[in-house]
Amino acid sequence: MKTLPQLLQQNLIRDPDRIALHMLDTDSRQPISHKALMLGASGYCQALLAAGIRKGDVVIIILQHGLDLIYAFWGSILLGAVPSIMPFLTEKLSPETYRKSLTSLISVTNPAAIITYPAFMPEVQQAVRSTAGVGTLLSSDQITPINEIYPESLPGLACSPSDLAFLQHSSGTTGLQKGVALSHQAVIHQIESYAKAIRMTSADAVVSWLPLYHDMGLIAGFVMPILLRSPLVLMSPFDWVRAPYKLMQAVSDYRGTLSWLPNFAYNFCAQKIRERHLEGIDLSSWRAVINCSEPMRWQSHQMFLERFEPYGLRPSALATCYAMAENVFAVTQGGMDAPVTVDEIDASALQSGRAVVNGGNHRSVQMLSAGRPIENTELRVLTEGRRDAPERQIGEIAIRSNCMLTGYYNRQDLTEEAFFEGWYLTGDLGYLAGGELYVTGRKKEIIIVGGKNIYPQDLEELAGEVPGVHPGRVVAFGVFNPDLGTEDVGIVAESDRSEPEARHQIATQIRDHVTQNSDVAVRHVEAVDREWLLKTSSGKIARNANRDKFLRMRFPEPKLESES
Amino acid sequence: MIDQIIAFITTEIIKNPTRHISEDQSLISSGLIDSFGLVDLALFVEDTFGVRIEDVELTSSVFDTAAELAQLISKRLPDSGS
Numbered sequence: 001m002k003t004l005p006q007l008l009q010q011n012l013i014r015d016p017d018r019i020a021l022h023m024l025d026t027d028s029r030q031p032i033s034h035k036a037l038m039l040g041a042s043g044y045c046q047a048l049l050a051a052g053i054r055k056g057d058v059v060i061i062i063l064q065h066g067l068d069l070i071y072a073f074w075g076s077i078l079l080g081a082v083p084s085i086m087p088f089l090t091e092k093l094s095p096e097t098y099r100k101s102l103t104s105l106i107s108v109t110n111p112a113a114i115i116t117y118p119a120f121m122p123e124v125q126q127a128v129r130s131t132a133g134v135g136t137l138l139s140s141d142q143i144t145p146i147n148e149i150y151p152e153s154l155p156g157l158a159c160s161p162s163d164l165a166f167l168q169h170s171s172g173t174t175g176l177q178k179g180v181a182l183s184h185q186a187v188i189h190q191i192e193s194y195a196k197a198i199r200m201t202s203a204d205a206v207v208s209w210l211p212l213y214h215d216m217g218l219i220a221g222f223v224m225p226i227l228l229r230s231p232l233v234l235m236s237p238f239d240w241v242r243a244p245y246k247l248m249q250a251v252s253d254y255r256g257t258l259s260w261l262p263n264f265a266y267n268f269c270a271q272k273i274r275e276r277h278l279e280g281i282d283l284s285s286w287r288a289v290i291n292c293s294e295p296m297r298w299q300s301h302q303m304f305l306e307r308f309e310p311y312g313l314r315p316s317a318l319a320t321c322y323a324m325a326e327n328v329f330a331v332t333q334g335g336m337d338a339p340v341t342v343d344e345i346d347a348s349a350l351q352s353g354r355a356v357v358n359g360g361n362h363r364s365v366q367m368l369s370a371g372r373p374i375e376n377t378e379l380r381v382l383t384e385g386r387r388d389a390p391e392r393q394i395g396e397i398a399i400r401s402n403c404m405l406t407g408y409y410n411r412q413d414l415t416e417e418a419f420f421e422g423w424y425l426t427g428d429l430g431y432l433a434g435g436e437l438y439v440t441g442r443k444k445e446i447i448i449v450g451g452k453n454i455y456p457q458d459l460e461e462l463a464g465e466v467p468g469v470h471p472g473r474v475v476a477f478g479v480f481n482p483d484l485g486t487e488d489v490g491i492v493a494e495s496d497r498s499e500p501e502a503r504h505q506i507a508t509q510i511r512d513h514v515t516q517n518s519d520v521a522v523r524h525v526e527a528v529d530r531e532w533l534l535k536t537s538s539g540k541i542a543r544n545a546n547r548d549k550f551l552r553m554r555f556p557e558p559k560l561e562s563e564s
Numbered sequence: 565m566i567d568q569i570i571a572f573i574t575t576e577i578i579k580n581p582t583r584h585i586s587e588d589q590s591l592i593s594s595g596l597i598d599s600f601g602l603v604d605l606a607l608f609v610e611d612t613f614g615v616r617i618e619d620v621e622l623t624s625s626v627f628d629t630a631a632e633l634a635q636l637i638s639k640r641l642p643d644s645g646s
Binding site: 026092093241243274484504508516520523 | 579582593594598599602603620
């Protein structure tokens with residue numbers, strides 16, 4: 001069993017001039033060879049070593065999408081340190097909130113070093129001051145690629161497979177306290193099994209605009225192609241969201257074969273690209289466009305296919321995947337050997353926890369299969385009593401594999417809670433039919449917006465800060481929006497103010513305050529009377545029940561949220 | 565023109581038609597229009613006024629308010645300056 005630094009080294013020896021990645025910036029395209037990648041990363045490795053960072057130390061990287069970020073990540077790996085990529089401050093996010101997030105990340109991970117831009121250093125210093133234990137702050141402008149590589153100066157080459165390779169976090173105060181710690185062997189096992197499932201080789205070319213702080217972007221859109229020597233075409237998520245046609249252009253120009261997209265991106269690309277930006281585009285090289293990381297919709301696939309089939313997109317390219325950082329990435333894969341299975345089931349039976357094939361004239365839901373487990377990953381669907389659910393009965397998805405997380409970093413408590421008799425409880429709901437997995441919803445209370453996991457408690461805390469809102473009497477939830485292909489965030493807050501004007505004002509303030517202090521924009525806000533919110537028998541505010549109550553109030557017609 | 569822009573933002577982007585937005589209120593840096601809404605805004609401007617806003621211009625350093633956007637559009641209208 002090898003480790004990540006050894007694989008990088010091996011790639012260098014095999015073919016140093018082979019292109020590892022094409023970095024697409026707003027107005028430039030830069031090819032980076034495996035040798036250039038190693039030299040750039042070694043520069044970071046040397047700088048970290050000089051700063052006293054050692055094997056096993058956590059290094060937090062706060063850099064924007066670009067070469068510095070890439071070199072800093074691999075440089076930490078070459079040292080045998082444990083990098084964690086923290087999302088960079090966005091324009092809308094208030095600096096105070098960002099500082100708070102950073103503080104919560106630092107307090108759990110106790111990083112030995114933080115790497116950032118000189119201009120961002122004061123911001124980081126403020127966050128660091130309120131916590132203890134950060135060793136060094138490193139400025140990215142002080143670090144340059146080196147000219148020659150000496151293997152003896154790369155301590156990471158001596159890592160053992162069970163050592164930690166990196167940490168992966170989801171966003172927000174809650175997510176940043178829950179770092180998924182992954183070992184070298186877990187990452188390599190995942191890549192071996194997943195590459196087999198999608199038959200990925202060095203002849204593939206991956207095109208990605210996904211952020212590197214997210215498992216899909218980090219593993220499928222970064223680590224895997226680089227280690228497998230498949231050229232990676234990488235663009236910034238900020239560029240893509242302003243110009244989604246750039247994905248199609250990159251696939252066409254570089255003969256891209258593989259991409260991963262969250263469901264909303266299918267709708268977004270199908271709806272927001274101008275015809276003139278598709279002139280001359282040829283998508284026939286795309287052999288798999290893999291839908292992953294939020295609920296997958298048949299309608300989104302149809303929309304995407306209709307729009308891009310005239311440009312060469314093959315219907316067989318549409319694929320699906322169920323993945324999570326706790327398994328490094330993929331759990332199942334669908335649509336590779338045969339088209340993705342569509343299971344047409346009875347919508348009302350689904351409400352009661354069963355996936356019944358729709359034989360009659362009932363309203364139906366088209367479920368997209370997430371496919372079958374990848375090699376060395378086992379999957380079960382458990383009933384409330386934690387027994388195996390029969391075929392087509394909805395229950396909690398549990399997994400066991402050779403690529404599981406080592407644990408939530410420094411959170412032994414959370415790690416223990418997450419497992420049941422050696423099985424990782426995903427918190428997702430689904431059913432099995434014909435050996436394939438269908439994901440129907442979530443037991444855990446999490447909102448997924450555009451593929452990004454958002455913890456409702458973070459949003460509720462923010463809404464509670466608005467004057468006129470009763471702190472603790474707020475609920476945040478996700479509402480699926482079929483036009484966007486993802487969830488909208490809804491917030492309901494209790495208030496003593498009953499005048500419509502005052503309520504309207506409170507709602508606006510909640511919307512603005514939460515939007516500026518979180519990673520999402522809030523869509524639905526409602527200020528309601530005291531005692532409006534439903535509680536569970538133990539006195540907790542029931543998020544799903546309140547979401548349903550809100551939907552009945554907002555959409556009195558039976559606009560049933562049958563899906564997740 | 566400013567009214568048309570604001571009406572589009574309140575009804576189509578933030579889906580809150582009763583909300584009052586002033587012409588000098590920041591739209592992008594405040595997060596009022598999120599990154600997904602920016603493309604909608606650019607498509608709307610092109611379809612309504614026949615003026616292109618390039619994707620690299622969809623940032624608060626180019627325009628951040630309805631008034632600034634209207635000014636940008638006016639400068640690019642074919643009969644501008646006449």
